[in-house]
Amino acid sequence: MSDRVVHPIEVESYRRMRARLDTTHLPPLTRAVVERVVHSAADLAYADDLVTDESALERAHAALHAGAPVVTDVAMVAAGITRRETVCRLAEAEAGPGLTRSAHAVRLAFDEVGPGALWVIGNAPTALEELLLLDARPALVVGLPVGFVGAVESKAALRASGLPAVSNISEKGGSAVAAAALNALLYHPLSPSKDAL
Structure with a gap:
């Protein structure tokens, strides 16, 4: 993977x-995640809303850089991950009784990638709920679905599951x-730098 060129903006x-938010007390990968999420949303409140675990992030970082698959719940999440191929099976998924398309897409993706993937869920609480029913043994679950129906509950269930995860408390x-x-x-170097963008 070539070095990432960071634009002056x-x-x-x-x-x-960083002038408005002090993250220097955070461990390196937690700091990287918090800062990039805050930056992406221009929302400083994420610093207190996110729930992470540095040791889980270290293992996920190693798995990601060793080539573990990345699965997303929707194409918009996949579109935001520009330096890595992802698996998103929503286009082939179908809703059925008691099953949303997002949940079916999780089943299809798991059939493709098996255990050990990094799952990135930013849209559908039902995708996160379905993932928790599988024996996915993920390297990491980024569980950040948005919404007023099921989002808070699905993220709480993720935290309660004990799976390695990044989540947040609110509906955001x-x-x-x-x-x-x-x-x-992805952007954080294998030899962590305190101020990596």
Whole structure:
């Protein structure tokens, strides 16, 4: 993977964000995820809303850079992950009794990738709920679905599951922030730098 060229606007944006939000007390990968999510949404409140675990992020970072598959719930999340191929099976999925298209897409994707993938869910709480029913043994679940119906509950269930995860407490979330959390791990060097963009 070639070195990422960071645009001067992004550098200045991070400078301004860091002038308003002190993240220096956070461990490296947690800091990278928090800052990239805050940056993607221009929402400083994510710093207190996100729930992460540094040791889980370290293992996920290693798996990601070793080539573990990345699965997304919707094409918009996949579109935000620009430096890695992803699996998204929503286009082939079908709804059925008690099953949303998003949940069916999770089943289809799991059939394709098996255990050990990184799952990035930013849109559909039902996709996250379905993932929790599978024996997916994920490297990481970025569970940041957005909405007033099921989002908070599905993220709480993710945290209660004990799976390695990035989630948040509130209804907030969405494709951009879910992709940003995964991108933070993609962009972070294998030899971590404190100020990596």
